[in-house]
Amino acid sequence: MDIDLRHLRYFVALAEEEHFSRAAAVCRISQPTLTRAVRSLETALGVRLVDRTTRSVALTGAGRRLSEDLREILERLDGALQAVRSDGSFKIGFTWLLPGDRFPAALNAFEKQTGARVELVRRDDRLAGVDRGVVDAAVLHGAVTQPGLRVVELRREPRVAAVSRYGALARRRRLRWSELARHPLVVNTRSGTVDPRLWPDDNRPRIAAECQTFDECLEMVAADRGVGVVPESARLHTHPGLRYIAVPDAPPVPLVLVCPARGAHPLARQLEEIALRLAREDPLVARDRRGPATTSR
Incomplete structure (x- = not known):
């Protein structure tokens, strides 16, 4: 059968x-071009895929089966082509902080299992470039709701307060979430949580x-411009002008792995499988009754 790959992509877009x-x-073509492509595909297959009316488009039974199969096939094809383009490397983006406990072990296990080179x-x-194809996946703090991403x-992860060593809160060992509302914040508007x-x-x-940026946030907090509220992993970033203070009742921040x-x-x-397996072994996850979740948008 003389079927063009782009006709299959156009049909999947129409089905969606x-x-x-x-x-x-979505396909960045004219409507007549799309109509001709779908008709050519139907002619090549010898079956009607779409029932057309003046107001709506409905897939036939054959059209539904084909669209479901094509979604998986085209996803695998795109992934295979991307793998060739990446020349054996796998790029993982992050905004300002990588978790320092289990994630290095996940990267080592991934490289050993796949032979890929992690960059x-x-x-x-906010998304470390994963939404634009700059990286293959990203490890991010905070909820992600961007369409087209698997999260x-x-x-x-618990949150902590970052305070100036010379400020009024520097001697505190713990803070309540409600107390922080009485203190001005330093907010990272691009990648903060x-x-x-x-x-x-x-x-x-x-x-x-x-x-x-996270670095600017730390410097502003150290200069006593306000309080920063960050994931507990931020304790890995030491600064002579800072102290990190526990906030046990603060709402936790999600740590997510994101890919297209x-x-x-x-x-x-x-x-994903390796990171999830190691995450389940983490005591922090074991204490969270909700556990890891997966969404595709």
Whole structure:
């Protein structure tokens, strides 16, 4: 059968959008081009795939079966092509902090199991470039709701307060979450995990200073511009002007592994399996009754 690969991609887009104009926009082609491509595919297969009316598009039984199979096949094809382009490397992005306990073991196990070479890429943006194909996967702190991404929660991490060693809170060993609302915050607006909306409406802290990188946040806190609220892993970043203080009742922050929902690197699932296995062995995960979760958007 003389079937063009792009016709298969166009058909999958139509099956997802259920609308010729929207599917054509997704494929960046004209609607007549999409219509001709679907008709050519139907002619080559000798079966009707789409029932068309003036207002709607509905897949036939054959169309539904084909679209379901094609989604998996095209995802595997895109992953195989990406693997060739990456020349044996697997790029993992992070924003400002990699967990220092179990994740290095996951990377070592991944390299040993797959033979791939892991490249760690720091990018000071919320998704570390995984949404734009700059990296193959990303390890991020905080919830991710961006469409088109597969998000796997590895664990939930406690938060701590970062305070200036010369400020009023420096002698405290613990703080309550409600207490922090009385102190001004330093907020990393690009890749941070704290926002005044985490507190109740009637007891929210004010923002004293904003920054766009984790390093800037630490320097502002050390200069006593405000309090920083960060995942506990931040304790790995020592600073002579800082102290980290436990906040036991703070809402935990998710640690997630993120990769494209479609066209992901073919080794992405293996990294996910290894990271999840090690996360389940982590005492922090064992204490979290909700456990790891997976979502695709």
